[in-house]
Each structure stands twice: as C-alpha cells, then as structure tokens.
Amino acid sequence: MRPSGNQIATRALLVFGISKTMKIKILDHGKGYPLYVEEILRTWGVTHRQRIEATSLEAANIDSAPVWIIPAGMETLDETVVTAFDTYVERGGILITFLPQGVLATLAGLEFEGIRESHLRLRVTGFRASGLAGESLPLIGTSYRYRLAAPLEELAYIYDPQKLDGVTGEHAGITCRHVGKGKVLAIAFDLPQAVWMLRQGEPARAGYIPPIQDRSFSHEKPSNLACDIGPRDSGWMPFADLLARLLVDLLQWVCPAPLPLLWHLPGKARAIMLYSGDEDTAPVEATQQELESVSKWGGRMNLYIIPNATYTTPEEVRRYQEHHDVGPHPDLGAVKFDRPEARAEEYRRQIEQFNATFQVKARSIRNHVAMWSGYLDLVRVQEACGIRMDGNYFSGICSERDAAPYNPFGGAMPMRFCEPTGDLINVFQQHTQLADDIMLAPRFYSYRFSDAMFEAYLERVLDEANERFHMPVSVNFHPGNWVEFSEAGGISLLSLARDRGIPVWSFDQWLTFWEERDAVHGKQWSWDQEQLVYELNTSSPAKERTEMLSVALPWQFRGRQLCRARCNEQEVKLQQVQYFGNKIALIPLNGNEYPLTLKVNYTKK
Numbered sequence: 001m002r003p004s005g006n007q008i009a010t011r012a013l014l015v016f017g018i019s020k021t022m023k024i025k026i027l028d029h030g031k032g033y034p035l036y037v038e039e040i041l042r043t044w045g046v047t048h049r050q051r052i053e054a055t056s057l058e059a060a061n062i063d064s065a066p067v068w069i070i071p072a073g074m075e076t077l078d079e080t081v082v083t084a085f086d087t088y089v090e091r092g093g094i095l096i097t098f099l100p101q102g103v104l105a106t107l108a109g110l111e112f113e114g115i116r117e118s119h120l121r122l123r124v125t126g127f128r129a130s131g132l133a134g135e136s137l138p139l140i141g142t143s144y145r146y147r148l149a150a151p152l153e154e155l156a157y158i159y160d161p162q163k164l165d166g167v168t169g170e171h172a173g174i175t176c177r178h179v180g181k182g183k184v185l186a187i188a189f190d191l192p193q194a195v196w197m198l199r200q201g202e203p204a205r206a207g208y209i210p211p212i213q214d215r216s217f218s219h220e221k222p223s224n225l226a227c228d229i230g231p232r233d234s235g236w237m238p239f240a241d242l243l244a245r246l247l248v249d250l251l252q253w254v255c256p257a258p259l260p261l262l263w264h265l266p267g268k269a270r271a272i273m274l275y276s277g278d279e280d281t282a283p284v285e286a287t288q289q290e291l292e293s294v295s296k297w298g299g300r301m302n303l304y305i306i307p308n309a310t311y312t313t314p315e316e317v318r319r320y321q322e323h324h325d326v327g328p329h330p331d332l333g334a335v336k337f338d339r340p341e342a343r344a345e346e347y348r349r350q351i352e353q354f355n356a357t358f359q360v361k362a363r364s365i366r367n368h369v370a371m372w373s374g375y376l377d378l379v380r381v382q383e384a385c386g387i388r389m390d391g392n393y394f395s396g397i398c399s400e401r402d403a404a405p406y407n408p409f410g411g412a413m414p415m416r417f418c419e420p421t422g423d424l425i426n427v428f429q430q431h432t433q434l435a436d437d438i439m440l441a442p443r444f445y446s447y448r449f450s451d452a453m454f455e456a457y458l459e460r461v462l463d464e465a466n467e468r469f470h471m472p473v474s475v476n477f478h479p480g481n482w483v484e485f486s487e488a489g490g491i492s493l494l495s496l497a498r499d500r501g502i503p504v505w506s507f508d509q510w511l512t513f514w515e516e517r518d519a520v521h522g523k524q525w526s527w528d529q530e531q532l533v534y535e536l537n538t539s540s541p542a543k544e545r546t547e548m549l550s551v552a553l554p555w556q557f558r559g560r561q562l563c564r565a566r567c568n569e570q571e572v573k574l575q576q577v578q579y580f581g582n583k584i585a586l587i588p589l590n591g592n593e594y595p596l597t598l599k600v601n602y603t604k605k
Contacts, residue, residue: 032071045261047522090180109150119230126155201225235404257527282480299504304329
C-alpha cells in the first residue's frame with residue numbers, strides 16, 4: 001500500500017519533530033484495558049493523550065502521533081493497519097506494545113515461546129526508573145516468555161523470586177528494537193492489568209473471609225481481596241504505583257520531544273500527608289482536641305462520622321468545617337452477614353442519612369472497621385451517591401504481622417477504580433498507609449509500637465515519601481484513641497511533616513486539587529528541536545481553582561538544556577529542582593488565564 005502525498009507530508013512532520021497536533025495515542029481495540037492505560041497517563045500528568053478506536057484507525061492518524069501504545073490482546077491486525085504501523089516505525093515513530101503476538105511480536109524482534117503465570121518480579125536495568133534503587137517490582141497476571149529473534153536492548157528482566165537459583169527462568173521483561181528511524185518497545189506482561197489488580201485486589205476473592213478466631217473480626221474487608229504476590233518483599237515502596245509510573249518513564253525515555261507533565265503534587269511539595277480521623281462515637285471533647293491540635297500544626301483533616309451513632313450535632317459540624325472537612329463513616333456491622341444487595345442498600349441509606357443530618361454533600365468516605373461487600377459493590381454505590389474518593393483500602397494487614405506501609409496493595413496515588421471488564425468507576429481510590437489503632441493500640445491485634453519506635457518508623461516513611469516516591473502518605477488517627485493513647489504519636493507525625501515541608505491536607509482538600517487537575521486537558525504540543533509549545537485548557541470554573549497546579553519540564557533533553565520559559569508571554573523565572581532523581585523545572589500555573597500557553601526554549605549545552 002503506497003502512502004498518499006498527504007501521508008508522506010505528515011510523516012515528514014513527525015520525523016522532523018514539528019507536528020502541531022502531537023498526542024500520545026492509545027489504540028482501543030476492545031481488549032487490554034485501554035481506558036486504564038489512559039487513566040495511568042492521566043494520573044501522572046500526560047495531558048496530550050488520545051484513545052483511538054481500532055475501527056476508525058487510518059494511516060493518517062497513525063502518522064500524527066510521536067508514540068502509540070498498543071494494549072494486549074490484539075493477536076491479528078488488518079493488513080492495511082500492519083503496513084501503516086510498519087511504515088510509521090521505519091520513518092521515526094515509536095510503538096509501545098504489551099504482550100505482542102503475531103506481526104507485532106515480529107516487528108518487536110521477538111518470538112513467542114509460552115505463558116508464565118506465577119509470583120514474578122520485574123527488575124529494571126536499562127534506564128533510571130522513578131522511585132527504584134535496585135529493588136524489583138511485583139507482577140501479577142499474565143507474562144509471556146519470548147526468544148530474542150533480532151538485535152535488541154533489554155531494559156528489564158522478569159524472574160521468579162521463589163527460585164533458589166535466581167537466574168533460572170529469567171527472561172526479558174521490556175525490550176527495545178530499533179527499526180529504521182523508529183523504535184518498538186515490547187513489554188512482556190500486561191502492565192495496566194497488573195496495576196489495577198495490585199491496587200484493588202483479585203476479583204475472584206470477592207466475599208472471601210479468612211479464618212479468624214475472633215468472630216468480631218470476621219467480615220469482608222478490602223484487605224481480603226489482596227493478590228497473592230509471593231514473598232512480601234516490596235511493602236516499603238508503593239510498588240503498584242511505581243509500576244504505573246514506569247510507563248511514563250518509558251514515554252519520557254523514547255519520546256522525540258520533551259514530554260511536559262501536569263504535576264501531581266500541589267505547588268513545590270515533594271510529598272503530601274492526607275490526614276483523617278474516624279470519630280467512632282468519641283466524645284465531642286475528644287474530637288475537638290484532635291481537630292485543634294491538627295490546626296495548631298498548620299494542617300487540615302477529614303473527620304468521618306457514623307451518621308446514626310454520634311454525639312456530634314449539625315451545629316458542631318458547621319463549626320468543624322471552618323477549618324476541617326467531614327464525611328460519612330458507614331457502619332455495616334448489623335448487616336455484615338446479610339446478602340450483598342442488603343449491605344449495599346444499607347450503605348446507600350447511611351450516606352444519604354449523613355447528608356441529610358448534617359446538610360453536607362459527602363465527597364470522600366471511609367467505612368467503620370473497613371467493612372466491605374463483594375468486589376466493587378460499595379464503590380458503585382459511592383459513585384451513585386456523588387462520593388468521589390474512597391479511603392477504605394488500608395495498605396497494611398495486621399493479622400499477617402507485616403508493618404510495611406504499602407503491603408499488600410502497593411498503592412498511594414489516587415486512581416479511578418477499574419472494573420474487571422476494563423471500564424472505570426468515577427471514584428478515586430486513595431489508599432491509607434497508617435492507622436493509630438493498628439500501630440499503637442494496647443490491644444492484641446496492634447503492632448503496639450512505643451512512641452519512640454513509632455517516631456523512628458515515621459521518619460523512614462516520610463523521608464522516603466519526600467525524597468524517593470513523591471506521593472501521598474495517608475493516615476487515620478481516631479479522636480477516641482487520641483485522648484487514650486495516640487496523641488503523642490499524632491503530634492510526632494505532624495511535627496515530622498512540618499520539619500520536612502510536607503503539607504498536611506484533608507482527603508476533601510486533596511480531592512478538590514485532584515478534580516481541578518483532572519479538568520485540565522491538552523490542546524497543542526509541538527517541538528521544533530529548540531522551542532516547545534505546550535497549550536492547556538480547563539473545564540474547571542475559575543471560582544473552584546486552587547491555583548496550586550504546576551507543569552514539570554525536563555531540565556535537559558538530548559544534549560539541550562532548558563534556558564527560557566514564558567507562560568502566556570510572561571517570563572517565568574526558572575529554578576532547577578530534583579524529583580525521582582531527575583532534574584526538572586516546575587512552572588506554576590497560578591493566576592494564568594486559560595487557554596494557557598507555555599513556550600519553552602532549549603539550547604545546546
């Protein structure tokens with residue numbers, strides 16, 4: 001199939017890097033979780049992205065993208081599409097493909113040898129991966145073994161950590177093949193599937209209750225859904241989110257133009273603490289004491305209230321809201337062994353009761369003793385009730401005596417829930433890492449850390465969040481516990497955060513920031529080897545903007561260095577900062593009118 005003159009012209013624009021309509025494109029062929037691929041890119045700030053349905057795919061819109069991402073599950077391609085992708089790569093395009101088979105595997109220089117499904121690990125070797133310093137990432141789901149059938153760069157390896165011989169069974173996990181002027185990156189596992197299953201757990205475990213001697217703990221919980229990842233050797237890092245970030249690292253590594261990212265933290269924060277407390281029928285005096293302490297240390301928190309079991313009045317809620325936020329804390333104890341439909345209905349009833357009693361439109365939620373139902377039954381109720389952020393996934397399993405903050409889910413970032421079908425639920429899943437009862441309570445199920453040991457633990461968690469992971473750390477300190485045993489630990493937490501410059505926000509406050517960021521979308525992205533033009537627009541009303549958004553730009557790009565930046569033609573003072581081990585510039589968007597245009601110049605070093 002000979003390309004038309006217009007197609008050749010478009011390809012020439014791509015090759016020389018001056019396309020005016022560049023977007024990272026995702027091929028949606030109905031398999032391989034294309035919506036969740038897009039969610040990963042959105043989470044990490046890739047604003048110039050676009051899903052293209054395979055049925056509407058033409059050579060012309062293949063040529064307009066600097067990078068195409070092809071999800072798993074496309075074993076066969078139409079001949080015209082195959083020819084177009086082959087030519088696209090030859091002329092300088094980039095393909096990133098998950099679990100390639102058939103023609104795509106051949107284009108990637110690989111020969112399929114078989115399927116591996118076990119407790120695997122990914123060791124990144126060929127480039128600097130965000131947040132990693134030699135550790136390996138857990139993989140879940142399907143992995144393919146390939147024979148290398150052409151000269152390739154091997155960027156990462158997959159292995160089984162339970163083999164006595166660590167080399168036995170190791171095979172390529174991520175490869176890069178140079179084809180003409182372009183590249184094909186092949187990923188030998190289903191990355192989006194691995195991320196959502198690690199973060200949310202295994203759908204087949206819905207309804208599972210582990211054998212626990214104390215019947216008061218025998219109910220469905222999100223932690224019961226956690227995937228079996230083999231050895232729990234990864235719990236000190238948010239491994240699921242680092243695996244998601246790896247896709248963006250690969251994009252930055254191969255993209256023929258500097259890739260701006262809409263930054264995922266407010267202002268110049270290096271991490272953020274999300275603070276909450278479950279009221280659990282605590283006396284009003286205890287609640288006020290904790291709220292006042294958090295305010296004194298410059299923080300804001302969410303108080304979660306059981307709507308039909310509280311001493312708090314609507315008047316007191318209005319007073320709390322001057323400095324803090326409130327949300328529902330549904331108690332499903334009375335129906336925990338009822339049919340799932342009955343639990344979902346009671347859940348809805350308590351959310352509506354909370355809204356009516358306190359004249360508040362609930363935006364975030366946490367359930368009493370993390371009671372759950374099914375796989376995503378309650379999340380669907382949350383969406384229907386207007387809840388936008390869930391805090392029920394606690395990244396620690398006290399029954400397994402593993403105090404690492406990110407076990408068993410490896411989550412820290414807010415991402416929308418994903419159905420097993422690949423559809424998204426418009427509720428952000430925000431994992432919680434620390435709870436005072438689990439860490440400090442003088443009770444049998446707690447780790448029972450002393451205040452001094454807990455402070456040492458906090459120092460490690462906050463330092464690594466601030467210097468390596470740059471993600472939220474979410475905590476839950478109950479007012480009743482605060483006055484009984486956890487005040488000293490809570491003050492240490494607030495003090496250590498302030499010493500490190502980590503903002504302390506409520507879940508609702510974080511949600512507002514995340515919704516504003518979510519409303520920003522990319523319009524123009526172009527690059528002529530010297531100047532980057534990056535245009536953004538937003539659907540967020542001006543009165544709802546937090547003015548804390550920033551764009552992150554690479555300080556250096558392929559032998560060039562950032563030398564000048566203008567935002568809506570106003571000069572921006574450049575300052576170099578370092579995140580994930582990379583030198584970047586953060587350009588604040590405060591006070592600028594949308595559509596907003598950044599013009600950034602790079603000069604040869």
